[in-house]
Amino acid sequence: MSLFQESILELISETSTNLPPDVRRAMADGLHSETPATQASQALNVIATNIDMATQDEGPICQDHRDAHLQDQDPGGRQPTVLREDLRHAVAEATRRGKLRPNSVDSLTGKNSGDNLGPGTPIVHFEQWENAEEIEIKLILKGGGCENKNIQYSVPCELPHLGRADRTLDGVRKCILHAVWQAQGQGCSAGALGVCIGGDRTSGYTHAKEQLFRTLDDTNPNPQLAALEDYIMKAGNTLGIGTMGFGGQVTLIGCKVGVLNRLPASFFVSVAYDCWAFRRLGVILDASTGALKRWLYREDKPAAPMAVGEGFPRTGKEVRLQAPLTEEKVRRLKMGDVVLVSGEIYTGRDAVHAYLMKHDSPVKLQGSVLYHCGPVVMKDNGHYRITAAGPTTSIREEPYQAEIIERFGIRAVMGKGGMGARTLAGLKASGAVYLNAIGGAAQYYSRCIEEVLGVHLLEFGIPEAMWHIRVKDLPAIVTMDSHGNSLHADVHNASAVLLSKLAEPVFSEDPPPLQRPARERRFRLEPLQAGSGQTILRAAGPPHASP
Incomplete structure (x- = not known):
């Protein structure tokens, strides 16, 4: 690798595993200002622990990064095509090393490129600047x-x-x-x-x-x-x-x-x-060599640990669930219950749900937990190892979920963000629940995976495959139960009432008066006739004024 490629690889790796100090401070403030012993404070505790884990183990804070958004400012001495190729090589190597999940999918065939390269990925913006000695590159990884x-x-x-x-x-x-x-x-x-x-x-x-x-x-x-x-x-x-x-x-x-x-x-x-998981960092490189000169958005001192105590503090009231689950066990769960899931479960995202609508399942799903997760997976000596395993947004599966639950006898689906009315009705009819894991907590949840037992539908790519895993004490909150209750609907409706109270105007609709600087001079534009019927404008003003 060239020195430039090595510098970009270091930028990608650090951005994936370390939050910038301003984001850390904002999250720490949130952790300390939230009401203790609430579901929100539990979530913030898991997030803080996850941030610490990612820093210690140099693992991805969150596995998702739909938008690898690179801004490149350079003096124009290097050809953009050369810069782009160096950036592409660094992205592919970061993916191979497990710092980025393979996330580039052909929109027509659905095939995952496997290296995060393809038309439109990564997203790179080039801009020239006047500094002839340095190149500035900023990166955002956005899920x-x-x-x-x-x-x-x-x-x-x-x-x-x-x-x-x-x-x-x-x-x-x-x-x-x-x-x-x-x-x-x-x-x-x-x-x-x-x-x-x-x-x-x-x-x-x-x-x-x-x-x-x-x-x-x-x-x-x-x-x-x-x-x-x-x-x-x-x-x-x-x-x-x-x-x-x-x-x-x-x-x-x-x-x-x-x-x-x-x-x-x-x-x-x-x-x-x-x-x-606001992953944003930047670097200043030597324009002639590509060597890293200094960091942007980063302090010299090591980041202080964020977590206060155990990430998911146990109260003794947690409900332990051993997969596969029975309908009787699931029907006893209520909205707000904190659960710890152990046993064998399966991952399944968009491609798996679309597949199950038309085909039989490659595995028996009766009584199972289906985890909405697209993990980062490494292969060591022929064995798979999951290094990041946070939940994905569940609402994308709303068109499929109720039918798949009923057809295959699934007892719990787990993801983040909740699901809609159709799924809620399906949970009630079939005797199933929705478990909300903590979004972005990729390192925290990967620690709960004891073993990868197998994989199915790998042709969909690593994130979209159906991974068979054994977990222990995987924490989540029942936010939609089998009795028609939904925390997501409750918060949505309550926040709508509060939103309506903010409808009254706050800022004046009248534009502020234009304040002219004391030394500003006024000019008028006078039309002059030029040749060929053209009209040009001349600035006219008081004597000694420079237009």
């Missing part, structure tokens, strides 16, 4: 769960519980609040928002993501946007959505807003949602 909660508004528009959002700063405020509310726990809250006011549909989303390269504790230089960011942080954390959507006080850890000019006919508000 698919939070990517799915990105949202774009075309205003004016009607928003549930908030009414009409106009083309004003107050209309923008409503759009951002709605973006927080619609995400609930599906984007692994507590989350951070990057927002763009204006632009077109493409530039708006791009500029919104670029806001995520700002640190969470900076101050927007635009006073209006600074006031908006501050308001969203305070108001968003009053909605009661909480960590993982369990209810609670910590829903947002950041909101960063930028603005672009727009066409008169369009007014877009674009929101890029990122999760608590």
Whole structure:
């Protein structure tokens, strides 16, 4: 590998395993401000432990990274094609080493490339700058769960519980609040928002993501946007959505807003949602050698441990579940129960669910637990080893789940973010439950896996295959039971009531008066006729003024 490739590989590895200090501080603040002994505080404890585990073992904090978003600024001395190839080689090597999960899928065939390379992956933005001696590269690893909660508004528009959002700063405020509310726990809250006011549909989303390269504790230089960011942080954390959507006080850890000019006919508000596993780092490289000179978003001192005590504190009230499960055992579970799952279970994501709708299962699923998980898997001496195993967002399986539960006799599905009314009805009819694991806690959950017993449907790729695993004391919370109760529906409805209370205007609709600097000089534009019928403009002003 070239020195440049080695530097990029180190950047990817560090970004995957270490959160930047501003994110750590925000999560630590959330951990200490949340009400103790609640489901949200339990989730934050697991998250803190997971962050520590990832740092100690140099394992992925979260296995998901839909968006490997690289920003490259260089003096233009290297050919972009050479830079791109170096970046591609580093991404492929990081994947081989288990720092990244294979996440690049052909949209037509469904085939996973296996190395995170393909049209559109990784996402790289090149930009030249005037520094002839250094190259700056920034990286964000953004998961698919939070990517799915990105949202774009075309205003004016009607928003549930908030009414009409106009083309004003107050209309923008409503759009951002709605973006927080619609995400609930599906984007692994507590989350951070990057927002763009204006632009077109493409530039708006791009500029919104670029806001995520700002640190969470900076101050927007635009006073209006600074006031908006501050308001969203305070108001968003009053909605009661909480960590993982369990209810609670910590829903947002950041909101960063930028603005672009727009066409008169369009007014877009674009929101890029990122999760608590806000993986963002950067490096400055020597332009001539590719050697790493210094880090961005990182402090010199070692990060202090975040966890306070055991990650999932035991109270003695936990319900132990030994798979396979009986209907009688499952029917006794109630919403809010904390469970510890042991025994043999199976993973199954989008491809597995689509397959099971048309085919028999390759394994017996009667009484089983189906885990919505796409793990990072290494193969050592012919044996598989799972190194990251956090849950994926379950709502994607809503079109299939109830039918699959009934058809195959599944007793529990486990994932994150909850599921909808159709699945809830299916759980009640079939005698099954939904177990909510802690999103992003990839290291924490991999420690609960004792052995990989086998794999089926590997042709779908590592994340989408059906992995047969033996687990011990895998912790989760019953958030949808077999009696028609759903914590997700309860939080959704309660937060909607709180959202409606924020509908009244906060920011004035009148634009602020333009304040001219004391030394500003006024000019008028006078038309002059030029040859060939052209009209040009001349600036005219008081004597001695330079236009």
